[in-house]
Amino acid sequence: MGIDFTKYHGLGNDFILIDNRASSSPLLSPHQAVELCDRHFGIGADGVIFALPGSANTDYTMRIFNSDGSEPEMCGNGIRCLAKFLADLEGVNGEKEYRIDTGAGVIMPQLRSDGQVTVDMGEPRLLAEEIPTTLRGAGEKVIQETLEVAGQNWEVTCVSMGNPHCVTFVEDVATIDLEKIGPVFEHHGVFPKRTNTEFIQVVARDSVKMRVWERGAGVTLACGTGACASLVAAVLTGRCDRSATVELPGGCLQIEWRATNNRIYMTGPAIRVFSGCF
Numbered sequence: 001m002g003i004d005f006t007k008y009h010g011l012g013n014d015f016i017l018i019d020n021r022a023s024s025s026p027l028l029s030p031h032q033a034v035e036l037c038d039r040h041f042g043i044g045a046d047g048v049i050f051a052l053p054g055s056a057n058t059d060y061t062m063r064i065f066n067s068d069g070s071e072p073e074m075c076g077n078g079i080r081c082l083a084k085f086l087a088d089l090e091g092v093n094g095e096k097e098y099r100i101d102t103g104a105g106v107i108m109p110q111l112r113s114d115g116q117v118t119v120d121m122g123e124p125r126l127l128a129e130e131i132p133t134t135l136r137g138a139g140e141k142v143i144q145e146t147l148e149v150a151g152q153n154w155e156v157t158c159v160s161m162g163n164p165h166c167v168t169f170v171e172d173v174a175t176i177d178l179e180k181i182g183p184v185f186e187h188h189g190v191f192p193k194r195t196n197t198e199f200i201q202v203v204a205r206d207s208v209k210m211r212v213w214e215r216g217a218g219v220t221l222a223c224g225t226g227a228c229a230s231l232v233a234a235v236l237t238g239r240c241d242r243s244a245t246v247e248l249p250g251g252c253l254q255i256e257w258r259a260t261n262n263r264i265y266m267t268g269p270a271i272r273v274f275s276g277c278f
């Protein structure tokens with residue numbers, strides 16, 4: 001076919017990046033994305049990300065296909081990888097900020113001189129219809145609601161970062177059988193667009209441990225939007241302060257939910273792995 005790609009990861013949440021700057025429709029179909037994401041028969045990744053042309057007030061547009069071919073609105077680790085990819089394509093070294101169109105509005109990743117990427121993730125959305133979930137009525141927030149999943153009652157808080165998240169606090173994340181319980185949350189009838197699910201263990205007011213089951217991708221080593229949603233849930237339920245380290249299986253993200261403007265800032269790495277052609 002002759003399409004170039006570069007593989008990047010953010011804390012082991014890995015993506016195939018495609019230079020799609022010459023056209024505003026993705027060069028690959030969702031079905032091709034599924035094949036490329038396969039870890040045995042393809043390149044292997046949690047998703048495929050396209051760098052498309054921007055609109056009037058943005059530099060570029062990001063679109064992403066999950067490894068099951070579904071298309072999420074946003075991707076936190078992915079947008080850090082996209083910023084690194086664009087800087088590599090443009091030959092930019094050092095600090096640089098991009099304005100990126102996404103399904104969750106304009107998101108602004110900023111490359112820092114230390115190699116980390118800080119992303120202005122915008123404001124969290126908390127109303128039931130914004131998640132979306134039917135756990136509460138329209139106009140109501142879903143904070144510490146009881147949800148029965150696989151015969152067990154869980155206390156859940158729902159947050160949208162453009163994409164849906166269901167956050168539940170547990171004593172010990174190591175004891176959660178993600179492969180078993182994750183899909184039941186994802187496909188629960190109260191989530192019409194399915195959901196990402198985060199299991200959070202509070203370590204201190206500025207530190208949590210997280211394991212995640214992602215909508216459309218399953219168990220992943222990290223989830224940026226999920227880390228943001230989890231800090232919001234921890235603050236709303238009085239468990240954490242507004243700035244915390246989220247420890248994921250793939251490493252740590254710094255998350256701040258700024259009181260002055262209600263926006264969330266996520267800082268973490270984005271690493272180039274290799275380039276190829278298929």
Ligand code: ZDP
Nearest residue numbers: 072075076077163223224225
């Ligand atoms: O919402 C979804 O369907 C997620 N699977 C999208 C990917 C989220 C991601 N892991 C993140 O870091 O936010 C990329």
